[in-house]
Amino acid sequence: MGAAAGFRSSLTLVRKACGACRECDVRHQALCAAMADDDLHRLEGIMSPTALQPNQTLLRQGDPCRKVYSLTSGMLRLFTDLPDGRRQITGFLLPGDYLGLVDDHVHSQSAEAVVASQLCSFPIRQIELLMGEFPSLRDRLHRMTRAALRQAHDSQLMLGRLAPLEKLAGFLLMLDARANRQPRGGRALQLAMSRTDIADHLGLTIETVSRCFTRLKMQGLIRLPDAHLVEILHEDRLADIAGIGIQPEQLRSTAC
Amino acid sequence: MGAAAGFRSSLTLVRKACGACRECDVRHQALCAAMADDDLHRLEGIMSPTALQPNQTLLRQGDPCRKVYSLTSGMLRLFTDLPDGRRQITGFLLPGDYLGLVDDHVHSQSAEAVVASQLCSFPIRQIELLMGEFPSLRDRLHRMTRAALRQAHDSQLMLGRLAPLEKLAGFLLMLDARANRQPRGGRALQLAMSRTDIADHLGLTIETVSRCFTRLKMQGLIRLPDAHLVEILHEDRLADIAGIGIQPEQLRSTAC
DNA sequence: CGGTACTTTGACAGTTGTCAAACCGGGTGG
DNA sequence: CCACCCGGTTTGACAACTGTCAAAGTACCG
DSSP states (O other): OOTTTTOGGGOEEOOOOTTGGGGOTTTTTSGGGGSOGGGHHHHHHTOEEEEEOTTOEEEOTTOBOOEEEEEEEEEEEEEEEOTTSOEEEEEEEOTTOEEOOOSSSBOSSEEEEEEEEEEEEEEHHHHHHHHHHOHHHHHHHHHHHHHHHHHHHHHHHHHHHOOHHHHHHHHHHHHHHHHOOSOOOSOEEEOOSOHHHHHHHHTOOHHHHHHHHHHHHHTTSEEEEETTEEEESOHHHHHHHTTSSOOHHHHSOSOO | OOTTTTOGGGOEEOOOOTTGGGGOTTTTTSGGGGSOGGGHHHHHHTOEEEEEOTTOEEEOTTOBOOEEEEEEEEEEEEEEEOTTSOEEEEEEEOTTOEEOOOSSSBOSSEEEEEEEEEEEEEEHHHHHHHHHHOHHHHHHHHHHHHHHHHHHHHHHHHHHHOOHHHHHHHHHHHHHHHHOOSOOOSOEEEOOSOHHHHHHHHTOOHHHHHHHHHHHHHTTSEEEEETTEEEESOHHHHHHHTTSSOOHHHHSOSOO
């Protein structure tokens, strides 16, 4: 925790060739998908690229809202922490996601890079002007906010009513669905975040997370070539565990 | 659970005098606050009033999205439930709040009245047309969605990282802040929902909720004239318990 | 090769869930 | 008017899941 303090003022600015937006990996997933090719330069004109190193802080809860960010590569964690050190990660941002528009004038949560990441940043004032000019942009941001709200609701269900094993199963499936959008080809899922991050997202301790990984492994549902690489062997049985159609016996710690 | 099944087709339609919107209690809190008095009839024109009895179902997870609702009086609970009966209440709607715009074509959660409630309902198609015509309406809905997202994030923190006593303290303070927006006048807070609802919102059991009420009472922080009426005696000390500046000793069950 | 950070495993204790019973208020029917 | 019943709430006893503390294992980097 707090390992990245002091980085904030050294956000690296990356120069990008003009017109590069058109060939961006997330051109059709991110907020810029709302803009036609011909209007893209309007967004590009107010954009500054930003790069973050692993664990570098992008913003802290309490910071004034000045910019909107769109993640183009890497992964961010969004979290709130309490004065006594407890932390809740409300979600992980993947390429194409955005952050920075909130209902208040200060941020209610912090954002840090999980791994090296690149973002487009836009002055919030200018984005608001563009939203006025391009209703499709406002529409897209609204839609993306609704998607985020739905994810938050799913997370509430997980946190409030699922057992640890169910939480982890659900987490792996969700992350897999978001990260690899082409249907599962037996490929492995990269777990960029640490066990601490997973624990702080699922409302568990790292020990419990680790034990649950072991149980999923024992039951033959996943493989763990190393701690940060998961191979999902039985997506269907994982989904059963994750909440839709529970077999309570499976969940009892039957000798771990 | 399921006590209100079968009510769905009997949503009562309430006739309202034309122009009544202008004198509505939530005229300046609800989505209609985005419309000038002169344009209000455009919203009113596509609105049908709806009334719900206690525990009546407004919509169920899986239902197609057809309407947007604005709550004018009463209280709704929004929840997801699992096949085995577990339930997570993601939030309670108060007058002025809206629901119905989601990122999918079906609802991911159900909505039921906690107490007798009245709503304005708008065909989703027409609302979208109006949003196109009145950017301020789209802006307001976006803003309200962001407020909902923030509430969901707060709830995630509660569910994932707070102890039961902290959860309840935080819940009471939040509900009080939302229900009585004038500063606390020593007045009592009406708890319309049951212990089961509170438990399903905070990720606890009703027994634990009840024990926490008792502890807050014992510590002299609240009074409970009856099970559904709370008098907050020490807002500041409740806030301490609720997360900002925790005194861990206070939380240990010191004889209950 | 040694050191560090992270993960896994183990032993144990405590909080919270489970089960059960008592309590309470309101409504119905005698 | 009182007794009874019923749903919801509170209280109690107990067990177990999960957190805490501690140590061992593993991978990575200098």
